[in-house]
Amino acid sequence: MIENRPIFTAVTHVVLFLGVLVVAFPIWLAFVASTYPVEGLVSGVLPLWPGDQFWENYGSALTGGVEAAGSPPVLLMMVNSMVMALAIATGKIAISIISAFAIVYFNFPFRVTAFWIIFITLMLPVEVRILPTYEVVANLGMLDSYAGLAVPLIASATATFLFRQFFLTVPDELLEAARIDGAGALRFFWDILLPLSRTNIAALFVILFIFGWNQYLWPLLVTTDESYYTIVMGIQRMVAVPDSEPLWHLIMATAILAMIPPVFVVVAMQRLFVKGLVETEK
Amino acid sequence: MQHKRVIFQGRALPYMLVLPQLVITLVFFIWPASQALYQSVLLQDPFGLGSNFVWFENFEDLFADPAYLASFQTTIVFSLGVTALSMVAALVLAAMADRVIRGATGYKTLLIWPYAVAPAVAGVLWWFMFNPSIGVLAYGLQGLGYDWNHYLKGGDAMILVIIAAAWKQVSYNFLFFLAGMQAIPKSLIEAAAIDGAGPVKRFWTIIFPLLSPTTFFLLVVNVVYAFFDTFGIIHATTSGGPAQATTILVFKVYNDGFVGLDLGGSAAQSVILMLIVIALTVMQFRYIERKVEY
Structure with missing residues (x-):
């Protein structure tokens, strides 16, 4: 702080506090709503303090009392989301770290071509090639399967770039030393490069896990079988019930449950998260 | 290479x-x-x-279609709204957090976690708060004499999705603005303070101009976000309605292709979206070159 201005400092804290309140308010309300019986919500204005139905509502949401709300049990959807998010995160990291290794440490014909083909994926988000991608997945018989949920999303130019940039900063002497000691390419990759990339992998994993967990459009398209619904798209099914008022207390309980894993990852691994966020945008 | x-x-x-x-x-x-x-x-x-x-007939049809042009306009209003709201809010919060010495980490943690909330979930939360019959905010607005109803009024629905999309994006912008501000040498700010510039003047004459690479970068990222990553918000809440008032381009591609089964038209829209992504990516890369010089 450069000068001492107590009033201005107080204003600073007030603004930040208001910011935190605005950010947290929707979540608080969702939590409050998820602790009331359904009659408590439709009969007028929502109270601002939690009710006493916490265990009942979350219990029935998790284990299947949400069929009336139009979706499978939340526990099942959370497992599906978890499988999809982990598959996307590990898959992306695995295939991009080996392709970055090949592009940096080898000189082979079509190296630059391969790099450009990977690069192009940056410009083709799922949203702009929805129909044809759906057709491909349908023709491969991958609808309603974990493979169909994860595999089409695991190509990643960003991760390949990140690893390429990192590998370029690894000193050549390490490779020379490894070669003198008789290590081959795979040995060098496994024993030297991979341990050196640990922080980068972890940071990327945090970002990709959130990316995978929050997928919406893709699971919506490729799943028609309720047992493959993910939680983020399942909420939409609950909101869009035809001809009746949505069961808000269960929807909000589901929303809270859908937020817990990614928010936990961000808060618990804040440093890795920030690192990953900054680096994937470079 | x-x-x-x-x-x-x-x-x-x-x-x-x-x-x-x-x-x-x-x-x-x-x-x-x-x-x-x-x-x-x-x-x-x-x-x-x-x-x-049919050669370019699909494209000609698209640009002759008032619904498509309206969707373009909707997308522009939507992305300008989201970008402006989330960037201004994040800039204010970052400027404040940059001043704070005690508790800065705590504020940071409390402000960044909405990044982890899925767009669709963010949409549903605000949809619930603005619900005309049971929502708290709709009730508050009614107290102020405004009859909020996003089921019927296109403007209300648009404001709803803009707020929901911006709410989720504030944390991202906040992180980058804060990092940008903390990278500005303290000696510059101290020199200005010695010359008698107050906090507000210092912000506008030193901090804000030096932040311009960050600001420009975030501008592109936010537009990309509003164009492509907000599908979940729209689909889970307004479904493009009422009366197409919130049908952004990405939603229209999906809707025309999967619901309307207009394959050629949907593909033509996809091609136009690809061109937009390419233009935005090129802009982003040009910015990175500028940053290297800077």
């Missing part, structure tokens, strides 16, 4: 290493994108029984 001075020898190995990524890219990215290009010049009947080559 840059690579190592010392490299490994090997013929088959490098191909096997790039193969998984190349196969996935070709099957799920390049092939579908080329299909979109191809279908965009065909006129297909919805049952897939036949198709005619």
